Amino acid sequence: MTIKEASKVVTFFLRFSATIARICDVLSASILAVIISINFLSIVARYVLNSPIGWGEEFMRYGIIWAVYIVAGTTFRYSEQMVIDLIDLIPSALVRKLAAFISLVATLILAAVVVSLGFVFILDTGQVSPSMRIPMWIPYSAVVLGYLLIAIQALAAFIETIMKPTSAVGESS
Amino acid sequence: QSETLRFATTLPEADNPETHAMKAFKKYVEFHSDGEVDVQLLHGGVGGDRELLESVRSGIFQMTATTDGALASFYPKVQVFSTPYLFSSVRSAMKFMNESEVMDDFVEDVSEEAGLQIVGFAADGFRNFVNNKHPIRTPEDVQGLKLRSMESPVMISLMKSLGAAPTPIPFPESAMAIRQGVVDGGENPPSTVINGGWSDVIKYMSLDEHIFSAVFVYSNPRFLEKLDDQSRRAVLDGVQLYESIMLAGKGQGYLDDTQRIRDKGVEVYVNTADEKALFREKAQAPVLKFLSDELGADYVSNFILAVEENEDSLY
Amino acid sequence: MSPALVFVSFFFLVLIGAPIAIALGLTGALTSWFSGFPMVLIPTRFFSSLDNFALLAAPFYIFAGELMNRGGITETLITAAAKVTRAIRGGAAYANILASVFFAGISGTAIADTAALGKIFINGMPKQGYSREFSAAVTVASSMIGPIIPPSVIMIVYASIAQVSIIKLFVAGIVPGLLLGFACAVVVFITGVTKGLPKGEIKVVEKTSSKLALESLLVFSIPLFIVFGTLSGAFTATEAGGVACVYAMLLGVFVLKTLNGRSIFDALKHSMRTTSVLYLVIAGASVLSYTLTVTGAIGEIRGLTSLFANDPTTFLFFILGVLLIAGFFLEPGVQVLLLAPIFLPISRALGIDDMQFAMVFLLSGTISLITPPVGICLFVAAQIGQIPIGRMFVAVLPFLIAQVIAIGLLIFWPSLSTFLPNLVE
Ligand code: NA
Ligand code: NA
Numbered sequence: 001m002t003i004k005e006a007s008k009v010v011t012f013f014l015r016f017s018a019t020i021a022r023i024c025d026v027l028s029a030s031i032l033a034v035i036i037s038i039n040f041l042s043i044v045a046r047y048v049l050n051s052p053i054g055w056g057e058e059f060m061r062y063g064i065i066w067a068v069y070i071v072a073g074t075t076f077r078y079s080e081q082m083v084i085d086l087i088d089l090i091p092s093a094l095v096r097k098l099a100a101f102i103s104l105v106a107t108l109i110l111a112a113v114v115v116s117l118g119f120v121f122i123l124d125t126g127q128v129s130p131s132m133r134i135p136m137w138i139p140y141s142a143v144v145l146g147y148l149l150i151a152i153q154a155l156a157a158f159i160e161t162i163m164k165p166t167s168a169v170g171e172s173s
Numbered sequence: 174q175s176e177t178l179r180f181a182t183t184l185p186e187a188d189n190p191e192t193h194a195m196k197a198f199k200k201y202v203e204f205h206s207d208g209e210v211d212v213q214l215l216h217g218g219v220g221g222d223r224e225l226l227e228s229v230r231s232g233i234f235q236m237t238a239t240t241d242g243a244l245a246s247f248y249p250k251v252q253v254f255s256t257p258y259l260f261s262s263v264r265s266a267m268k269f270m271n272e273s274e275v276m277d278d279f280v281e282d283v284s285e286e287a288g289l290q291i292v293g294f295a296a297d298g299f300r301n302f303v304n305n306k307h308p309i310r311t312p313e314d315v316q317g318l319k320l321r322s323m324e325s326p327v328m329i330s331l332m333k334s335l336g337a338a339p340t341p342i343p344f345p346e347s348a349m350a351i352r353q354g355v356v357d358g359g360e361n362p363p364s365t366v367i368n369g370g371w372s373d374v375i376k377y378m379s380l381d382e383h384i385f386s387a388v389f390v391y392s393n394p395r396f397l398e399k400l401d402d403q404s405r406r407a408v409l410d411g412v413q414l415y416e417s418i419m420l421a422g423k424g425q426g427y428l429d430d431t432q433r434i435r436d437k438g439v440e441v442y443v444n445t446a447d448e449k450a451l452f453r454e455k456a457q458a459p460v461l462k463f464l465s466d467e468l469g470a471d472y473v474s475n476f477i478l479a480v481e482e483n484e485d486s487l488y
Numbered sequence: 489m490s491p492a493l494v495f496v497s498f499f500f501l502v503l504i505g506a507p508i509a510i511a512l513g514l515t516g517a518l519t520s521w522f523s524g525f526p527m528v529l530i531p532t533r534f535f536s537s538l539d540n541f542a543l544l545a546a547p548f549y550i551f552a553g554e555l556m557n558r559g560g561i562t563e564t565l566i567t568a569a570a571k572v573t574r575a576i577r578g579g580a581a582y583a584n585i586l587a588s589v590f591f592a593g594i595s596g597t598a599i600a601d602t603a604a605l606g607k608i609f610i611n612g613m614p615k616q617g618y619s620r621e622f623s624a625a626v627t628v629a630s631s632m633i634g635p636i637i638p639p640s641v642i643m644i645v646y647a648s649i650a651q652v653s654i655i656k657l658f659v660a661g662i663v664p665g666l667l668l669g670f671a672c673a674v675v676v677f678i679t680g681v682t683k684g685l686p687k688g689e690i691k692v693v694e695k696t697s698s699k700l701a702l703e704s705l706l707v708f709s710i711p712l713f714i715v716f717g718t719l720s721g722a723f724t725a726t727e728a729g730g731v732a733c734v735y736a737m738l739l740g741v742f743v744l745k746t747l748n749g750r751s752i753f754d755a756l757k758h759s760m761r762t763t764s765v766l767y768l769v770i771a772g773a774s775v776l777s778y779t780l781t782v783t784g785a786i787g788e789i790r791g792l793t794s795l796f797a798n799d800p801t802t803f804l805f806f807i808l809g810v811l812l813i814a815g816f817f818l819e820p821g822v823q824v825l826l827l828a829p830i831f832l833p834i835s836r837a838l839g840i841d842d843m844q845f846a847m848v849f850l851l852s853g854t855i856s857l858i859t860p861p862v863g864i865c866l867f868v869a870a871q872i873g874q875i876p877i878g879r880m881f882v883a884v885l886p887f888l889i890a891q892v893i894a895i896g897l898l899i900f901w902p903s904l905s906t907f908l909p910n911l912v913e
Contacts, residue, residue: 042727046340067763075761080765082769099505103506106511110513113527114513118528118532118534131341142535186833218781224536231532233525346654346655
C-alpha cells in the first residue's frame with residue numbers, strides 16, 4: 001500500500017467514524033427523551049388510570065444503560081472523558097505523544113477484554129429480565145457495542161491528535 | 174493445593190441467621206475437608222440476587238443462597254412457588270422440598286436448564302401485607318389499596334387478583350414512598366419489614382401469610398465435580414448445618430420480629446384459618462391461571478397435586 | 489496482586505492522561521487477572537453496576553440543570569442575587585455566594601456551578617476592582633454548595649451504593665449546604681475588614697424589577713416543587729427529576745421564551761454525554777471496588793481502620809482526613825464508589841446516624857474538587873480566568889480552611905445533618 005492509499009484509508013476512517021459519533025449522539029439523546037416521557041407517563045398512569053406501568057422502571061433502567069454506552073465512543077472522540085491533564089505541563093511534544101499512545105493502548109486493551117469476553121457472555125446469558133422478561137443479551141449488548149465504539153473513536157481521536165500540524169515531531173530527533 | 178469456595182450473599186455481616194449459618198458452614202467445611210477447601214464468605218457488596226446467581230453460574234463465585242424469586246430470570250418454572258397459600262407451614266414446605274419426587278426432577282431440571290446446582294433448602298418465612306389505611310382481615314380489605322410490589326409479573330398478578338394496584342418501587346425508596354403516601358403499603362416477611370424501615374411508617378400488619386418464601390442454596394456444578402470425595406461430602410454436609418441454623422434462626426426470628434413490629438406501635442392482626450381460606454379462594458385461581466399460561470398447564474397441575482399429597486400426608 | 493501494584497498501575501495511567509474510567513477499569517481487570525478470577529466479570533460488572541434504579545435520576549437532574557442554563561435562568565439568578573447584596577461592602581462576592589446557593593437548587597454538580605457562574609463572575613468581578621484570583625476563589629469555593637443543596641448527582645451515586653433513600657439525603661443536605669455558604673461568607677467578610685473590598689452591583693442583564701421578581705419566583709419554584717412534590721407523596725425522588733425536566737421545558741418554551749426544539753435537543757445530547765462520562769467512571773470504579781472486595785483487600789483495610797474506630801467523633805475526623813488525602817487524586821464519585829463501602833459498615837457499627845456520616849463523607853469528598861494537584865473545579869476556574877493553578881490555590885486556601893471547619897461542626901453536632909431528615913420521616 002502506498003502512502004497515498006494509506007492516507008486515503010485514514011481519511012475515510014476519520015470521516016466514517018465522525019459520522020458514527022454524530023449518529024450515536026442523536027440516538028442517545030433520543031433515548032433520554034423517550035425515558036423522560038415514560039417517566040412522566042408512568043406518574044400520570046398511576047394517578048389518572050390508577051394502574052401503574054409495571055415494566056416502566058426496568059425499561060428506563062436498561063434504556064439509560066443503552067444511552068450511556070451508545071454515546072460513550074462519542075465522548076472519547078470529542079475528548080470529553082474525565083482525565084487529569086497534568087501531562088500537558090510537560091514541554092516535550094514527544095513525551096506527550098508517547099503518553100497519548102500508552103493511553104490509547106490501555107483503552108484498546110480494556111476494550112478488547114470487554115468486547116471479546118462480553119460477546120461470548122451474551123451468546124449464553126441463560127436468563128431473561130425480571131420484569132419485561134426479555135432475553136438478557138439485549139440489555140447486556142449495550143456494553144459490548146459501547147466498548148467497540150470506544151475502541152473506534154479512541155483510535156480516531158488519537159490519529160487526529162498526532163496529525164495536528166502544531167506538533168513538531170522533529171524537535172527531539 | 175486447596176480449592177477456594179466463595180460463598181456470597183447480599184446481606185451485610187450482622188447478627189442475622191444468614192451470617193451465623195454461613196460462618197458455621199465455613200467452619201464445618203474447612204474442618205471436615207481437612208483444609209482442602211478454603212471457604213471465603215462475602216457478605217454483601219458484590220451484587221444483587223440476579224447478579225449473584227449469574228456469578229455462580231459463570232464460576233466467579235462457587236456458592237450463594239437466595240430466595241426462590243431470584244431464580245425466575247434463569248428458570249421461569251420456579252414461579253410456581255409464588256402460588257398464594259401453596260404451603261400451610263414451614264414444616265410442610267421443608268418436607269416437600271426435601272422429599273418429593275417432583276422436587277428431585279425440579280433440581281435436576283434447574284441444573285440442566287440454568288447451570289445452577291441446588292444443594293439445599295431453607296425458609297425465609299411467610300410474606301404478609303402491611304399498610305397504613307386499615308387492618309386487613311378479609312380479601313375485601315385489600316381492594317383498592319396502592320401497594321408497593323416487587324417487579325415480578327407473578328406478584329403483580331397476585332395483587333391484581335385481590336383488587337390492589339401494584340406499584341413497582343425499588344426497595345431502598347420503599348419506606349419513604351409508604352411514609353409519603355406514594356403507596357399505601359406493601360408486603361414482605363417480618364424481618365424485611367423491620368430491616369427496610371417499614372415498621373416505622375406503617376400502621377397495620379396482617380399475618381395473612383399469603384406466600385411462602387423459600388431459600389435455595391446453590392453451587393456451581395463444575396466446582397462440585399472437580400472436588401475430591403472427602404471435600405464434596407464436606408461441602409454437601411456443611412449445607413445441612415447451614416440449613417439447620419437458617420431454619421432455627423428464621424423460625425425464631427419470624428416470631429421475634431413480629432413482636433418488635435408490634436412493640437413499635439403497629440397493630441398486628443393474626444388472620445384466622447377461615448379468613449386465610451377466603452384469601453386463598455380469591456387469589457389462587459387467577460395466579461394459577463397466569464402460571465399455567467406462562468409455564469404450561471400440565472407442569473403446574475402436577476406440581477400442585479404433589480404439594481397437596483404432601484399436605485395430606487402431614488395433616 | 490499486591491495493593492501496591494494496583495496503586496501504581498492506576499496512578500501511572502491517570503498521570504499520563506488516560507481517561508479515569510479506563511484507568512479504573514483496566515486496573516480492576518489486572519487485579520482480577522492476577523487473582524485468577526474469571527475475567528467475564530469485567531463486562532458483566534460494567535452492566536450490573538449501572539443497573540440501579542437510583543442512577544436513573546442523575547441524567548434527569550443533569551438535563552434539568554442544562555435546560556436552566558440554556559434558558560437564561562443563570563442570568564436571572566445572578567441578577568436576583570446581586571440585587572439583594574448590592575449595598576454591602578464586597579457585595580459582588582456575597583452575590584457570588586448567594587447565586588451559588590440559588591443555583592444549587594437547580595443544578596446537581598459543582599462543575600456545572602463553576603462553569604456557569606464562573607463565566608459571569610470570574611470575568612465580571614475584576615471589572616469592579618476585585619482581584620482575578622479572589623473572584624475565581626469565591627466562585628469555586630461557593631460552587632461546593634452545588635452538590636450539597638438538593639438536587640445532587642453525587643448524592644444519587646451515594647444512595648445507589650449505601651442503599652439509603654435519595655430524598656432523605658436531599659433533605660439532609662440543605663443545612664450543611666447553607667453552612668458551606670456561610671463559611672464562604674465569613675471569609676469574604678474577614679477579607680473585607682482586613683484588606684477592603686469594593687462595593688457595587690454586578691450587572692448581568694437589564695430587567696425591570698417586576699419581570700425579575702416573576703422569573704425568580706418561577707425558577708425558585710423548581711427546587712421547592714421537587715422537594716415538596718416528593719415529600720407530599722406525589723412522586724418518588726427519581727420521578728421528581730423527570731418531572732423537573734418537563735417543568736423546566738415548559739417554563740423555557742412558554743414563559744421565559746428562551747428555549748426551542750433545537751436548544752432542547754442540544755441540551756439532551758449534552759446531558760447524555762455528561763452522564764455517559766460519569767457513568768463510565770462509575771462502572772470502572774465498581775470493577776475495581778468489586779475485585780478489592782472479593783480478593784479480601786477491603787477487609788484488610790477495614791481491619792486497619794478499626795484503630796481509629798473507637799468513638800464516632802474520632803472516626804469521623806479520620807474520614808475527613810482520609811478523604812482530604814484521597815481527594816488529592818480521586819474525583820468525589822470515585823471516592824464514593826471505592827471508599828464508602830469500606831467505611832460505611834464501621835460507621836453503622838459505631839451507631840453513627842446514616843445521614844450524618846453521609847454528609848461528612850460527601851462534603852469532605854466534594855471539597856477535593858478544589859484541592860490540588862487534581863481539583864477539577866480549580867482547573868475549570870483557572871481556565872476561565874487564565875490564572876496559574878498555584879496562585880489560584882493560594883487564593884482558595886482560606887475558603888478551604890473555612891469549609892473544613894464547617895465539616896468539623898457537622899462532626900460535633902450530628903443534629904445539623906439529622907434534624908431535617910428526621911423531621912420529614
Ligand atoms: Na444542587
Ligand atoms: Na459561586
